Amino acid sequence: MKPYAVIGAGPMGLCTVRNLHKYDIPCVGFEIHGDVGGLWDIDSPTSTMYESAHLISSKKMTEFAEFPMAEEVAPFPHHRELRQYFRDYAREFGLYDLYEFNTEVVHCERDGDDWLITTRCNGEEQTRSFGGLLIANGTLHHPNQPPLPGDFAGEVLHSSEYRDPAIFEGRRVLLVGCGNSGADIAVDAVHRAASVDISLRRGYYFLPKFIGGKPTDAVGGKIRLPRFVQQRVSAALSRFMLGRPSQYGLPEPDYRMFESHPVINSLILHHIGHGDIRPQGDIESIDGHTVTFRDGRSGDYDTILMATGYKLHYPFIDSGHLNWQGFAPGLYLNVFHPQYDNLFLMGMVEAAGLGWEGRNEQAELVALYIRQLSFGADSARRFRDIKRERVALRADGGMNYLQLERMAYYVHKDTYLKALRGHTADLRRDLASRDTGQFVSSAGAAR
Ligand SMILES: Cc1cc2nc3c(=O)[nH]c(=O)nc-3n(C[C@H](O)[C@H](O)[C@H](O)COP(=O)(O)OP(=O)(O)OC[C@H]3O[C@@H](n4cnc5c(N)ncnc54)[C@H](O)[C@@H]3O)c2cc1C
Numbered sequence: 044m045k046p047y048a049v050i051g052a053g054p055m056g057l058c059t060v061r062n063l064h065k066y067d068i069p070c071v072g073f074e075i076h077g078d079v080g081g082l083w084d085i086d087s088p089t090s091t092m093y094e095s096a097h098l099i100s101s102k103k104m105t106e107f108a109e110f111p112m113a114e115e116v117a118p119f120p121h122h123r124e125l126r127q128y129f130r131d132y133a134r135e136f137g138l139y140d141l142y143e144f145n146t147e148v149v150h151c152e153r154d155g156d157d158w159l160i161t162t163r164c165n166g167e168e169q170t171r172s173f174g175g176l177l178i179a180n181g182t183l184h185h186p187n188q189p190p191l192p193g194d195f196a197g198e199v200l201h202s203s204e205y206r207d208p209a210i211f212e213g214r215r216v217l218l219v220g221c222g223n224s225g226a227d228i229a230v231d232a233v234h235r236a237a238s239v240d241i242s243l244r245r246g247y248y249f250l251p252k253f254i255g256g257k258p259t260d261a262v263g264g265k266i267r268l269p270r271f272v273q274q275r276v277s278a279a280l281s282r283f284m285l286g287r288p289s290q291y292g293l294p295e296p297d298y299r300m301f302e303s304h305p306v307i308n309s310l311i312l313h314h315i316g317h318g319d320i321r322p323q324g325d326i327e328s329i330d331g332h333t334v335t336f337r338d339g340r341s342g343d344y345d346t347i348l349m350a351t352g353y354k355l356h357y358p359f360i361d362s363g364h365l366n367w368q369g370f371a372p373g374l375y376l377n378v379f380h381p382q383y384d385n386l387f388l389m390g391m392v393e394a395a396g397l398g399w400e401g402r403n404e405q406a407e408l409v410a411l412y413i414r415q416l417s418f419g420a421d422s423a424r425r426f427r428d429i430k431r432e433r434v435a436l437r438a439d440g441g442m443n444y445l446q447l448e449r450m451a452y453y454v455h456k457d458t459y460l461k462a463l464r465g466h467t468a469d470l471r472r473d474l475a476s477r478d479t480g481q482f483v484s485s486a487g488a489a490r
Pocket of ligand 1: 050051052053054055056073075076080081082087089091092093096097098101105146147148149179180181182183224359389397398399
């Protein structure tokens with residue numbers, strides 16, 4: 044079997060290589076940085092991590108099931124612990140040997156049924172042929188930076204460039220956007236800046252990290268409720284624990300809980316309540332250091348930090364290969380191309396609570412499919428038909444997700460996992476009947 048190429052050694056790339064290896068599919072991983080961990084390695088040139096960042100989802104809801112974090116690790120560990128976790132994971136499963144580090148994939152093109160991959164390492168380019176291509180280059184690297192209405196005389200930064208709150212020392216700071224990064228960075232700025240304002244275009248739901256001493260997602264994840272009940276219960280819980288956004292001078296969300304990603308941060312509300320952070324509306328115009336907001340209020344600032352999210356970005360492959368539909372490639376389960384059987388977008392998926400284990404399940408399905416295709420198995424033929432037929436089907440579980448660019452590849456966790464597990468079970472059953480011995484048991488069997 045010809046080797047498969049994997050782009051990226053973040054959590055997604057790592058579990059992809061792990062699963063390919065587990066199912067005896069030859070592969071080579073490529074990573075720009077000199078080590079594994081993806082954006083969790085703050086020293087990587089491609090990382091968008093900042094010093095104060097911790098996990099937002101709790102460790103039990105996020106870790107790889109076959110590689111749990113140590114008991115003494117806090118429920119929401121610091122990014123440096125997570126970098127170590129991925130290094131340990133890569134060592135445990137022998138993944139380092141399967142990667143070429145300091146190597147960027149610069150171009151991928153079709154060559155008959157194969158892929159020609161051009162890489163660059165130390166300025167030298169090399170082109171090699173692979174039997175398949177798995178893209179795990181991450182979704183949070185290419186800044187979404189909408190133009191500002193006017194000329195700002197101070198400094199403008201995107202959250203991707205932000206590392207350390209020292210840059211705010213004595214400055215009048217305006218944060219734009221209040222997603223999880225925006226909220227974290229506003230809280231960071233409070234301790235250094237002369238003033239901190241945050242501009243919000245729409246309302247957000249806020250959730251605390253802990254309820255009754257337990258991580259909120261672990262409590263919520265244990266209770267199985269119909270979707271609309273879960274939305275109501277969580278919204279009521281948020282109101283009970285933290286109050287309504289409007290009580291803090293923030294806009295109320297005009298959508299239901301979980302129709303956009305909630306902000307898992309109660310500290311920002313604490314600081315708004317103490318006058319350390321002042322909420323502002325959408326920006327109307329900018330002139331020099333003065334920013335005027337839609338409600339007519341204005342303020343003077345030295346730094347504008349745009350926490351306006353990211354865009355999907357695949358600069359190394361012709362977009363015609365990715366079946367783009369609007370803001371994101373149109374792929375079955377966000378992974379499988381309707382025509383190509385050897386091209387997979389790994390980790391182009393976001394969901395409340397999916398974690399790295401959800402990504403690992405995705406990687407296992409892909410590896411099983413490749414394995415079974417190589418045997419010409421019936422289950423692979425069935426899956427090939429399904430991925431073509433259902434390419435436009437979104438695993439949204441009936442959620443009315445906001446029509447935003449960053450929500451274009453959002454899925455409903457339970458619906459998504461159910462679909463993954465159904466296909467995985469079918470492919471695995473078929474593989475077991477082949478009696479290869481090596482692959483038959485459940486996840487984690489063949490190291
Ligand atoms: C501040 C912050 C907090 C977060 N908190 C959570 C959380 O609590 N829970 C959670 O589940 N998720 C969280 N995330 C989301 C995060 O994206 C995922 O946890 C995870 O890192 C995604 O893994 P990935 O491998 O898909 O991408 P990444 O970690 O981004 O890794 C992609 C890798 O691909 C490499 N690469 C890119 N292009 C090329 C190329 N052309 N050639 C070679 N290599 C390439 C990059 O160098 C990088 O190492 C957070 C993100 C941020 C920024």
